[in-house]
Amino acid sequence: MRQSDLKLDGNAIAGLLREIFTMEMTNAESTCAGCGKVHAVGRVDVYLNAPGVVVRCPACEQVLMRIVRGRGRYWIDLTGTRCLEFKE
Amino acid sequence: MAFISRGFRGKRRDTASGSRVPPGQHVVDDFPVLSAGPTPRVPLSEWSFSIVGELDEPKTWTWDEFRRLPSETVSVDIHCVTKWSKLDTSWTGVSVETILEGVETAADYAVAYCDGGYTTNLPVDDLRGRQAWIAFEYDGQPLDPEHGGPARLLVPHLYLWKSAKWVRGISLQAEDEPGFWESNGYHNRGDPWREQRYWGD
Numbered sequence A: 001m002r003q004s005d006l007k008l009d010g011n012a013i014a015g016l017l018r019e020i021f022t023m024e025m026t027n028a029e030s031t032c033a034g035c036g037k038v039h040a041v042g043r044v045d046v047y048l049n050a051p052g053v054v055v056r057c058p059a060c061e062q063v064l065m066r067i068v069r070g071r072g073r074y075w076i077d078l079t080g081t082r083c084l085e086f087k088e
Numbered sequence B: 001m002a003f004i005s006r007g008f009r010g011k012r013r014d015t016a017s018g019s020r021v022p023p024g025q026h027v028v029d030d031f032p033v034l035s036a037g038p039t040p041r042v043p044l045s046e047w048s049f050s051i052v053g054e055l056d057e058p059k060t061w062t063w064d065e066f067r068r069l070p071s072e073t074v075s076v077d078i079h080c081v082t083k084w085s086k087l088d089t090s091w092t093g094v095s096v097e098t099i100l101e102g103v104e105t106a107a108d109y110a111v112a113y114c115d116g117g118y119t120t121n122l123p124v125d126d127l128r129g130r131q132a133w134i135a136f137e138y139d140g141q142p143l144d145p146e147h148g149g150p151a152r153l154l155v156p157h158l159y160l161w162k163s164a165k166w167v168r169g170i171s172l173q174a175e176d177e178p179g180f181w182e183s184n185g186y187h188n189r190g191d192p193w194r195e196q197r198y199w200g201d
């Protein structure tokens, strides 16, 4: 399997993020804590074929979010996202 | 048994493979590619492997030096926390025991670090005793980059996220330091026979 098959965009986690944030998140703007670039969540790089979901900055490839779900719980690491802006 | 339907997962514990498959796992024949990021591609001329941290002096091997270390071919079963297991996989590599020969350290913990930024933590005891390798061949062929080539850690008695792909070194530490998955929900040790998948298992 080629890497291009593994990398998806943020629309791939629209449903997962709705479970967590209870609102549509693909239009939210995320600021990368590494390079400072701002991307719509729908346009970030997403890796789903992993023990958890890994979201990376399309500009610098740093991890923006890690989301693990198991045993009825979520674990969400947002240290790579300096700011998440979304409409009410 | 040549073929096990996914529909029978975990039910036939009396089969030959049953006693080799940890709870909650099913056997696959293919080799799924798991990836938490882009596949790093480092030329062998720029590759090295290091032991750093709690030792008198850090040790580093170039690719050629690393390949001159005594290696061995082993057949092992591997278990991914995403619930697939693959039996009788053949790997060639240098045992971590060999790499740590002559290393004086009081460290109880280790962190494997990798190209691409991935890390995973293990007790040093899980790396010693010829149960962990730095593997560079799979099935007699150079390890494919998608599966962690040029070299990956192989620790088959723990879930496969501990077998870090694209490994470049091991840091020996006095303190345990949770890695990429261990710091965000996944179990600190990851013993598949105890189903240590998540925090609290």
Ligand SMILES: [Zn+2]
Residues within 6 Å of the ligand: A032, A033, A034, A035, A036, A037, A057, A058, A059, A060, A061, A062
């Ligand atoms: Zn960035």
